[in-house]
Amino acid sequence: MKLVYSAEVAAARRTLKPLVALETSVLAQGLPYPHNVEAAKRCEAAVRDEGAIPAPMAVIDGQLFVGLDAAQTRLLVTGKNLMKIGSRDLSIAVARKATGGTTVSATCEMAAEAGIFVFATGGIGGVHHGDQFDISQDLAAIARFPVAVVCAGAKSVLDLERTLELLETLAVPVVGIGTRELPGFYTRETGLKLEHQVDDPSEAAEMIRARRDLKQGGMVFTLPPPQKTALKQAEVEKHVKAALALAKKKKIEGKAVTPFLLSEMVERTKGKTLAANLALLENNARYAAKIAVAFGWR
Ligand code: PSU
Numbered sequence: 001m002k003l004v005y006s007a008e009v010a011a012a013r014r015t016l017k018p019l020v021a022l023e024t025s026v027l028a029q030g031l032p033y034p035h036n037v038e039a040a041k042r043c044e045a046a047v048r049d050e051g052a053i054p055a056p057m058a059v060i061d062g063q064l065f066v067g068l069d070a071a072q073t074r075l076l077v078t079g080k081n082l083m084k085i086g087s088r089d090l091s092i093a094v095a096r097k098a099t100g101g102t103t104v105s106a107t108c109e110m111a112a113e114a115g116i117f118v119f120a121t122g123g124i125g126g127v128h129h130g131d132q133f134d135i136s137q138d139l140a141a142i143a144r145f146p147v148a149v150v151c152a153g154a155k156s157v158l159d160l161e162r163t164l165e166l167l168e169t170l171a172v173p174v175v176g177i178g179t180r181e182l183p184g185f186y187t188r189e190t191g192l193k194l195e196h197q198v199d200d201p202s203e204a205a206e207m208i209r210a211r212r213d214l215k216q217g218g219m220v221f222t223l224p225p226p227q228k229t230a231l232k233q234a235e236v237e238k239h240v241k242a243a244l245a246l247a248k249k250k251k252i253e254g255k256a257v258t259p260f261l262l263s264e265m266v267e268r269t270k271g272k273t274l275a276a277n278l279a280l281l282e283n284n285a286r287y288a289a290k291i292a293v294a295f296g297w298r
């Protein structure tokens with residue numbers, strides 16, 4: 001895989017500075033302008049604050065970038081018709097010289113190739129509700145590539161119970177940070193129990209190292225979203241139900257489902273989920289950086 005490193009990420013690799021991978025589908029498809037600009041800024045600042053270097057990934061004109069300069073970031077937050085690039089889209093994007101944001105799956109794949117072990121996102125994809133068969137490729141990618149994903153759980157619009165079951169099937173460890181309850185992305189609570197908990201970044205780093213040494217795939221660390229902007233489960237459930245019904249009515253399909261549901265949630269909660277999303281993205285980036293610093297190089 002031919003990766004193009006930004007000057008800053010290349011320097012970090014030479015000087016063995018800890019790196020944190022960041023996805024960009026959240027910028028290109030997940031959040032509306034100008035909130036996506038704010039998200040990128042807050043995440044990168046949080047990573048730097050903790051002494052690590054942010055490595056946002058994207059595909060630009062068919063080239064696989066690890067680390068983006070200001071003009072490239074600008075393109076991803078303002079560009080029209082940007083591709084949503086998961087693992088399965090990478091080869092197509094390269095062949096077609098396309099430009100787009102990478103989802104969790106493609107970002108895991110590129111991070112693994114770059115030797116980056118820690119990755120921060122908002123919420124991972126997972127098993128969707130309903131009797132259609134819609135499962136995000138994020139899960140298979142996390143199972144396959146040796147990257148630890150720090151997130152606020154799987155996105156609230158998903159079937160979280162089934163998502164946890166499938167992660168077990170795929171032999172992906174899911175570890176709570178400071179709690180044994182799975183957070184629900186916009187919510188701190190879900191009632192779903194996790195088997196394991198870590199209470200500080202070095203414990204998480206030890207687990208990543210052990211999994212790496214076993215030559216297994218990636219893993220998931222879940223961090224409850226910040227109290228101040230978190231929503232209550234009952235409120236989220238009500239709006240998710242309505243958003244799912246509308247998606248069905250409008251026959252929203254395939255990779256458009258997740259962006260549609262997220263933007264519906266923003267409207268239905270009058271922006272509350274947007275504030276929650278920005279806060280949890282920053283929170284996850286910060287904790288991921290702490291883990292990356294504790295992990296060090298090899
Ligand atoms: N988390 C967010 N916003 C997002 C996403 C995650 O807070 O937009 C994106 C991620 O890039 C994730 C993708 O990988 O949604 C999952 O999409 P799908 O369900 O189509 O696999």
Ligand code: MN
Nearest residue numbers: 134135136254
């Ligand atoms: Mn899907």
